[in-house]
Amino acid sequence: xxxxxxxxxxxxxxxxxxxxxxxxxxxxxxxxxxxxxxxxxxxxxxxxxxxxxxxxxxxxxxxxxxxxxxxxxxxxxxxxxxxxxxxxxxxxxxxxxxxxxxxxxxxxxxxxxxxxxxxxxxxxxxxxxxxxxxxxxxxxxxxxxxxxxxxxxxxxxxxxxxxxxxxxxxxxxxx
Amino acid sequence: xxxxxxxxxxxxxxxxxxxxxxxxxxxxxxxxxxxxxxxxxxxxxxxxxxxxxxxxxxxxxxxxxxxxxxxxxxxxxxxxxxxxxxxxxxxxxxxxxxxxxxxxxxxxxxxxxxxxxxxxxxxxxxxxxxxxxxxxxxxxxxxxxxxxxxxxxxxxxxxxxxxxxxxxxxxxxxx
Numbered sequence: 001x002x003x004x005x006x007x008x009x010x011x012x013x014x015x016x017x018x019x020x021x022x023x024x025x026x027x028x029x030x031x032x033x034x035x036x037x038x039x040x041x042x043x044x045x046x047x048x049x050x051x052x053x054x055x056x057x058x059x060x061x062x063x064x065x066x067x068x069x070x071x072x073x074x075x076x077x078x079x080x081x082x083x084x085x086x087x088x089x090x091x092x093x094x095x096x097x098x099x100x101x102x103x104x105x106x107x108x109x110x111x112x113x114x115x116x117x118x119x120x121x122x123x124x125x126x127x128x129x130x131x132x133x134x135x136x137x138x139x140x141x142x143x144x145x146x147x148x149x150x151x152x153x154x155x156x157x158x159x160x161x162x163x164x165x166x167x168x169x170x171x172x173x174x175x
Numbered sequence: 176x177x178x179x180x181x182x183x184x185x186x187x188x189x190x191x192x193x194x195x196x197x198x199x200x201x202x203x204x205x206x207x208x209x210x211x212x213x214x215x216x217x218x219x220x221x222x223x224x225x226x227x228x229x230x231x232x233x234x235x236x237x238x239x240x241x242x243x244x245x246x247x248x249x250x251x252x253x254x255x256x257x258x259x260x261x262x263x264x265x266x267x268x269x270x271x272x273x274x275x276x277x278x279x280x281x282x283x284x285x286x287x288x289x290x291x292x293x294x295x296x297x298x299x300x301x302x303x304x305x306x307x308x309x310x311x312x313x314x315x316x317x318x319x320x321x322x323x324x325x326x327x328x329x330x331x332x333x334x335x336x337x338x339x340x341x342x343x344x345x346x347x348x349x350x
Contacts, residue, residue, distance in 0.1 A: 010259050022259050027239075028226065028248040028282055037243050051203065057232040057257070061239035061249055064202075068212050068240040073203040076236070084185050084197050107203055 001039075003170050006032040007148065021148055021172055023119045027061060037062070039169055040117075040145050041069045049142065050112040051075045055101070055130050056082070059118035062147065066117055075107040075114070077130045088136050092129040101129040103137070110138035120148040121168065122175065124155025131162060143167055150175055176214075178345050181207040182323065196323050196347055198294045202236060212237070214344055215292075215320050216244045224317065225287040226250045230276070230305055231257065234293035237322065241292055250282040250289070252305045263311050267304040276304040278312070285313035295323040296343065297350065299330025306337060318342055325350055 006026035013020040026032045040062065053075040054063020060076065067074040076083065080100045087102040108114060116130050127144055134141050141164055149156050149168035153175050156166045181201035188195040201207045215237065228250040229238020235251065242249040251258065255275045262277040283289060291305050302319055309316050316339055324331050324343035328350050331341045 008260070013259050020259050024251055024258070024260075024279060024282070027242075028250055030225070030242070030246055030248045033248060034243055034246065050205070054236065057235055057253075058251075060232055060235035061229065061242075061251070064236035064239035065243040067202075067205070067236075068209055068244065071205055071209065073205040073208060074236055075203055076199055076233075078232075082232070083199070084188050084195050085183070085199075104199060107199070 001032065001035045003032065003036060003147070007170070019172075019174055021120060021150075023058065023147055026147065036147060036169060037065045037069055040147075040167070041066055043167060044070060044115060044142065047142070048113060049115055051108055051114045051139070053077055053103070053108075053114050053116050053130060053134060055116075055118040055126055062119060063117040066115065066145075072115070075103065077101050077103050077133060088133050090129040090132045092125040094125065101126060101133060103133040105137070108134060108137035108139045112139050113142050114139040115142055116144040116164075118146055120150070121146045121155040121159070121166070122150045122153040124158045127155060127159060128162070131159065131164060148172065176207065176210045178207065178211060178322070182345070194347075194349060196295060196325075198233065198322055201322065211322060211344060212240045212244055215322075215342070216241055218342060219245060219290060219317065222317070223288060224290055226283055226289045226314070228252055228278070228283070228289055228291050228305060228309060230291075230293040230301055237294060238292040241290065241320075247290070250278065252276050252278050252308060263308050265304040265307045267300040269300065276301065276308060278308040280312070283309060283312035283314045287314050288317050289314040290317055291319040291339075293321055295325070296321045296330040296334070296341070297325045297328040299333045302330060302334060303337070306334065306339060323347065
């Protein structure tokens with residue numbers, strides 16, 4: 001399936017010069033969503049994935065579906081103040097300032113086979129923080145999986161340099 | 176399956192006197208998550224659901240899984256500033272002040288059969304705003320579906336008074 005045709009590109013959003021890749025139009029299409037989840041799950045069907053860790057918030061949509069598809073549990077990687085129990089926290093850089101990602105300390109057991117999931121990887125700041133959270137819990141991170149990769153921004157390669165397998169269904173040039 | 180055993184209750188969170196019902200522990204359990212999605216989907220398998228509309232952010236986890244389970248698309252109902260395209264907006268009351276929920280104006284076609292999904296219904300403020308968004312798009316709202324209902328807070332009954340069928344997998348007394 002040509003997944004790119006389902007992505008809406010919004011010029012100059014959120015600021016001039018940026019081509020925003022809107023994945024909501026793919027998710028709203030039942031056929032495209034089903035095929036995308038099938039394709040994201042396919043490389044991992046042969047092994048037992050314990051947890052799918054989805055990044056707040058679009059990674060939750062894909063991660064929830066992938067969890068059920070692969071017979072795994074779901075772990076939420078969330079913005080500060082959203083998880084009610086004890087958390088690990090990781091800070092990461094934004095263009096201006098920093099943000100944090102949190103994960104419940106009891107969400108992942110040491111040695112759990114985990115997939116990290118989000119809708120899009122750009123510079124990889126958020127995904128890198130997610131990877132750090134999973135590694136603090138001593139997860140066995142099998143791969144990071146995305147709908148969209150913007151390879152010119154280098155995030156996927158940065159994750160690979162940290163030793164993680166990275167998969168995506170499509171790439172767009174530029175940013 | 177006794178779903179209640181998978182919910183973690185956190186006393187005095189987020190403030191004294193509140194028993195917080197933490198659904199992340201159910202979602203982290205692969206068996207419980209799979210059974211919960213099966214049970215949430217079961218009443219709707221016989222009809223063609225077009226869209227599952229999930230509420231930001233825990234409703235995304237369940238809604239993503241339900242979309243694929245039912246062969247539907249996924250529509251995101253989000254906090255302000257999160258959707259990149261033109262949106263409908265609905266304001267709703269919080270304990271102190273108000274908040275807003277947004278939906279892309281082209282997410283739902285008139286007559287689409289839609290399920291509204293979130294993890295928990297309490298007073299029903301957010302779900303009511305979601306329902307209003309769907310009705311502005313002229314959706315045929317088949318039901319609102321939740322993991323947890325807190326019936327003492329009256330939200331499920333308020334939705335029923337608006338003519339919507341409401342389903343939940345478990346109820347807890349109090350708030």
